[in-house]
Amino acid sequence: MVFEKAAKNNDEQIKCLADFSATEIASICENIGPRPCGEDGERQAQNYLLGKISEFADEAHRETYEVHPKAFMGFVPVAGSMLIGATAANLVSAFKKKAAAIASVSLVGGALTTVVEEFALYHEFLDRFYPKKTSGNVYAVRKASGETKRRIIISGHTDSAPEWTYTYKLGSHGVVVVAAYALTGLAYTAVTSILSLVMKNRALVKKLALGQTVFLPAYGLLFRFANHDRYVDGANDDLTGTMTAFSVLKYLSDNDVRFENTEVIALLAGGEEAGLRGSKAFFKAHPEYVNDGVETVFVGFDTIRDADYMMIYNKDMTGFVKNSDEVSFLLKECAADMGMDVPIGAIPLGSTDAAAASQAGVKAASFVAMDPAPARYYHTRLDTADILEPGTIAKGIELAIRTVFKFDEKGLN
DSSP states (O other), X not given: OOGGGTOTTHHHHHHHHHHHHHHHHHHHHXXXXXXXXXXXXXXXXXXXXXXXXXXXXXXXXXXXXXXXXXXXXXXXHHHHHHHHHHHHHHHHHHHTOTTHHHHHHHHHHHHHHHHIIIIISOOOSSGGGSOOEEEEEEEEEEOOSSOOOEEEEEEEEOOOOEEEHHHHHHOTTHHHHHHHHHHHHHHHHHHHHHHHHHOSOHHHHHHHHHHGGGGHHHHHHGGGSEEEEEEOOOTTTTHHHHHHHHHHHHHHHHTTOOOSSEEEEEEEESOGGGTSHHHHHHHHHOTHHHHSSSEEEEEEEEEEOOGGGEEEXXXXXXXXXXXXXXXXXXXXXXXXXXXXXXXXEEOSSSOOHXXXXXXXXXXXXXXXXXXXXXXXXXXXXXXSGGGOOHHHHHHHHHHHHHHHHHHHHHTTO
């Protein structure tokens, strides 16, 4: 079956789904509000969506998992503390005890390791040091009428982020400026610590060590990088993706479409803002989606708002994880069918749940429509239902539905 023949009024149905999505998003933001991972808001939203999506699925569930939600962004103040300690140790090395440079190098190494493990690789590196919570994932299944030979998972995430202080206060480039300031300090302190160990010119070593104090304000700023006292509504990031996945099942149900050999799953994941913890837990709980011999793909939809910045990500997790080229080209082909030339590239900063799927061994890619600067509303209190773009939401929904139909028609081959 092809999308164009599934219904006589596809354009009108897509518009209605976009309007429905915008209404549901506004309702969730007004009646539930922010949805921190593992907190009551996330749980309320998921239970609400579970009740609604059950109408359109053969089965729908909410599965829980244990998570340490503040560990992921916790790497920022932890790294800041280590860099303050490294600066102090290097000053001691320069002016009193040369061997203190070893401590400085070690602390710089610890800060760099923390950044890479948590932010670059999204490993659960600091989790044991943070309080444990219970989060969950909602997933709904529309089964094939015959033998299941293919499976497609369309996903968005239901949790919302702590506010990024410097994006809100300084604008879209604020977070980049603060991060660059701190990372430059890290590199400078690493170099001066090594020089403190090997250089005989102690006068120069002292000058270099004093120079690193320029970066102390940057390390102090890291302690308020993410404001866990204020979580955002996350209307665009990512209730738009959540409702895209929801809308796929609603469209199939409304039009009585059931594929003969393709199973369709909507995953409304928790904990994406806590380091992809929800999608990782989902694939741990469902190894059958990885190794049961059914051709399975995962497509994540995240922040569907800025039509001028549509992008398909074939590299994820700040470029450290390779997503599937085949899934990326499937999305691009479906976008072309809509008259859109959507580029394929690497996510410039951060990650999507597609990275967790790729790491689990499922072919995956993600679709995002957000200014990568980042957008002024990204992870701030400005991400409200008032700034939704129903036209862009409609494009995302249509792309998701077309992708499901095209995958059923020909798979990835």
